[in-house]
Amino acid sequence: MIRHEKSAVEINKSVVSALYIICLFIVRMRFDKLKKQLELLILLSDGRNYTVEELCGRMNLSRRNFYYLLDFIKHAGFIVFKNQGYYHIDRRSPFFTQLLQTIQFTDKDVKTIHSVLTMAGNDSEMVNQLRQKLESSYNFSVSAESPIRRQMESNLKLLRKAMAEKKTVRLIGYSSPHSHSVKDRLVEPFLLLHNNEDVRCHELVSKQNKTFKISRMTSVEILDTSWLHEDKHRQVFTDIFMFSSEERYRVKLRLGQLSHNLFKEEYPQGAHYITPNADGSWLLDIEVCDYRGLGRFVLGLFKDIEIIEGDGFKAYLRAEIESLIDSSNQLLQK
Numbered sequence: 001m002i003r004h005e006k007s008a009v010e011i012n013k014s015v016v017s018a019l020y021i022i023c024l025f026i027v028r029m030r031f032d033k034l035k036k037q038l039e040l041l042i043l044l045s046d047g048r049n050y051t052v053e054e055l056c057g058r059m060n061l062s063r064r065n066f067y068y069l070l071d072f073i074k075h076a077g078f079i080v081f082k083n084q085g086y087y088h089i090d091r092r093s094p095f096f097t098q099l100l101q102t103i104q105f106t107d108k109d110v111k112t113i114h115s116v117l118t119m120a121g122n123d124s125e126m127v128n129q130l131r132q133k134l135e136s137s138y139n140f141s142v143s144a145e146s147p148i149r150r151q152m153e154s155n156l157k158l159l160r161k162a163m164a165e166k167k168t169v170r171l172i173g174y175s176s177p178h179s180h181s182v183k184d185r186l187v188e189p190f191l192l193l194h195n196n197e198d199v200r201c202h203e204l205v206s207k208q209n210k211t212f213k214i215s216r217m218t219s220v221e222i223l224d225t226s227w228l229h230e231d232k233h234r235q236v237f238t239d240i241f242m243f244s245s246e247e248r249y250r251v252k253l254r255l256g257q258l259s260h261n262l263f264k265e266e267y268p269q270g271a272h273y274i275t276p277n278a279d280g281s282w283l284l285d286i287e288v289c290d291y292r293g294l295g296r297f298v299l300g301l302f303k304d305i306e307i308i309e310g311d312g313f314k315a316y317l318r319a320e321i322e323s324l325i326d327s328s329n330q331l332l333q334k
Helices: 002-044 052-059 063-075 094-103 107-119 125-137 147-165 257-266 268-273 291-300 311-333
Strands: 080-083 086-089 167-176 181-193 198-203 208-213 219-226 249-255 274-276 282-288 305-309
Touching (some): 147 219, 249 257, 257 291, 268 274, 268 282, 291 311
Antiparallel strands (some): 167 181, 249 282
């Protein structure tokens, strides 16, 4: 009898152990799945575009598992774009919108930061760059309690409503410093920018996507007309050189020690674009919205840099060098 009881206890222990192992296995599988899902989200939202092959290689996935994960995050509410074989997540996805609203600076926060940077003086290049970035993104001349600010908040509220309902709006009395005019604009607003100071719209007359400053609108009128050109709406990207565009251009450079060190010092936010090569050099694999920012860096260190990929970038540099030669010749002839 005692032997039978011991056998039953041993069997129960074995069952419990087996169940425990199975539970651990299931938990581990779910953890690995979650880890892959988060890894894919990070890659698709890091500001670079990847092909299926690049994503599968970075994540050690088969194509089948990649498409399974992609389908999962789409069903979770993320807007995934595929453009010319490259994938990225649209920052207008509900999750990103909520996240930005959570971490976004208030007007008081921004003004405090700007005041501290202003008091720091002009001796530090880093301080100057931070202050310039703030001043290019925020309008410090508008008081939070001023009539202009109240009108901006009213305009912003109507623009949000129009975007949510996918309606066309009339920007009444928009003041444009480029065309030196004040006139109404018929647009389809689809994306708020720069801490809600600007709005990206598709203008019906010019048939172009343009950025409008909310502070330059006398008022906003929502029209009873739904969007007709949603397929023309495009996300706006900003590269590490602070140039913005709907398009991005991929460039690959081989950096020597000097250019590698200077790039990391001047653009620390771009350090993750650099990977070491076996020969002691470094590969800079980056996407830019405009060649000017990267071009200035390369022209100043051309002896220490080799262009691996980027025909458009090569053409830009040739044109810049020819222009410099012409300018130098003219200067020497004087």
